[in-house]
Amino acid sequence: MTDARGFAAFPPQSAGARFATSWWGRAWIQAIEDTSLDHGLLRKGRAYAKQGLLGPITVSPGRLAAVAESEYDVVVRVEQLTDAAWERFLDQVAAKAGHIAALLDRDMPHDLVEAAEDAAVPLLPAVGDLEPECSCPDWGHPCKHAAALCYQASWLLDADPFVLLLLRGRGERDLIEALQEREEPVREPSGVPVAQAYAVGVPPLPEPPPYDVGYTPPALEPAPGVDVAALAVLAASAAGRARELLRRGRLPDLGEYQDRVRLAAEHDLDLGLDAAVQAWRYGGADGLDVLDGSWTPPRRELARAQALLEAGWEGERPPEVEAWRNRWTIGAVQLRYGRDGRWYPFTRREEEWWPAGPPERDPAALLG
Template sequence: MTAARGFPAFGPQRAGARFATSWWGRAWVKAMEDTSLDQVLLRRGRAYAKSGQLGPITVSPGRIAAVAENDYDTVVRVEQLTDAAWERFLDQVAAKARHIAALLDRDMPHDLVEAAQDAAVPLLPAVGDLEPHCSCPDWGHPCEHAAALCYQASWLLDADPFVLLLMRGRGQNELIEALQQRDIPEAQPAGVPVAEAFALGTPPLPGPPPYDVAFTPPALEPGPGGDSGIDVAALSVLAASAASRARELLLSGRLPRHTEYQDRVRLAAEHGLGLGLDAAVQAWRYGGADGLDVLETPWTPPRQDLARARARLEAGWEGGAPPPVESWRNRWTLGRLQLRYGRDGRWYPFTERDGGWWPAGPPERDPSAAVHERWQPDR
């Protein structure tokens, strides 16, 4: 039988601490949040998870458990995989050596989860797959204690995806032992007899390798005639930019179309040129062409996008209701912080500086995440 694993209690966390930085950890949190019908309880659960009041966590096949304040027993049940499902999962893991290496390196490859899904093996929970239970008098589904347990579990999943596999029924040692016992495909004979090799004749040479566009061109110098009227420094920047764009085209097969102004900003951002475009350069470094557009062009987003964003901001705010929001088109102002909604569906943070708004960091899908790192109440 698979042994349970115990984890020490998490201490108090800072208010802006985030849950689930890995993609599989975020999928776990999403399954719990999508099941909940009470955003207030979720907000309280997030605050409780960071308070340090939840006890040590025990993970065992089919469940995670902890003791909350007042000795409330809190459990979240997860459906275990059948033996047949485990066999199909092990087939997918053993099919590629890098899957085993990734798991041992505490990573959960996307293609492994997708291959398991195709084999009818649901590794990640979906809506309704998590069953919370708590001995507290709250009838929430989940209550704040069970929600806090799920949020803290996302930290465990970030650090070790084998925690998820243990919840599904099998621990790390059991899985590795099962993989070692599986049949290994017979190796192909190495090489061919000499006579057969000579009989094949001379094969055609391979084509030339692709030009290494990452190569740094040599430094440009004025010709022997002295000053030729060419700005060598500017020409060097343009040559490096052309090489970078060629590499982008080679790797992706396409190049984004930029206006002349956008290219000026891009060059300044990539090569540290002082062209009097400080705010634009900072916007480009955080979000590329989308970041520049958010800096300079207000627009009116669909109402449903803003309604969803406002609900996420309220649900993700720690310690009570968020401050009043002054909204205008795609711009939300919260005191000395402003969020701008981009056409790419992300929220860009800005802070007040010299009487204007200055790009303050990379964009976030969740507006509450963009706020937490930078929020300072007016004094």
């Protein structure tokens, strides 16, 4: 069994300190926040985490543990992967040399996680995957101590994604040894008699070429009535959409207007859609949706966002919010909540609101 790893207690942090800067760390926080039944306890947990009220943290397969306030035993359990699931995961890691290099560089590539999910190997936790326990008398799920442990664990995950893999059942040493065992020795090619080769028959066709190869534009000759530049843009767009279709298995349905904006954004076309192009570059179709329309989010989602906003000003008075449907105006900034669960920042430009940056799930992160 993989040995447990111990981490020193975190010292008190500033009130504006952020949890999880990596995308996999944010996914961890999203899982515990989606599981929570009490946002008030989450807010207290964030404060406990920043105040350094937890002792050293121990990470072992399926288990995250610490002592809170020097008297309460806090544990968060994570389901471990089966041996068969680990074999499928190792297949995905070994299939691309860059995956191994990224992990050793303390990075968790998006495409590795997606490939693992396609192989039915859930690396990142989802709603209900984190099971908190605490010896305190609070019946919250999670209580403030378990919430604090989860928030501090996001800092550990930021620094080293192998912490997540250890929680799923295997540590760095085990994984590296397993990957080394899969390496086959290089053998010198040997000749095959012609008669033997012909006796094999017609071999099967090779696998299709990889979809992530570079695009080579076609050589287009000018012709009467043909806009060669526009045709080149359409060809490049079709190639890009084909790659995306091969990679994801599907493409979002786009209307004529959305597709015009996409073409202008991806190929630097001047179609008089500057704000829409900026929105697309920051958030794709979802970014364009929050630019052009408004909607009324569920109250639970707005309450969670309000708690996150207040947490960003712990110990201080949070800024005044002028709320209308999915739009929160805070001074010179307007945050718009998208149907994808992310907040998009906007700033004033010539009496209009313009997209001002990429979206975040935590609205407080856009006001720092």
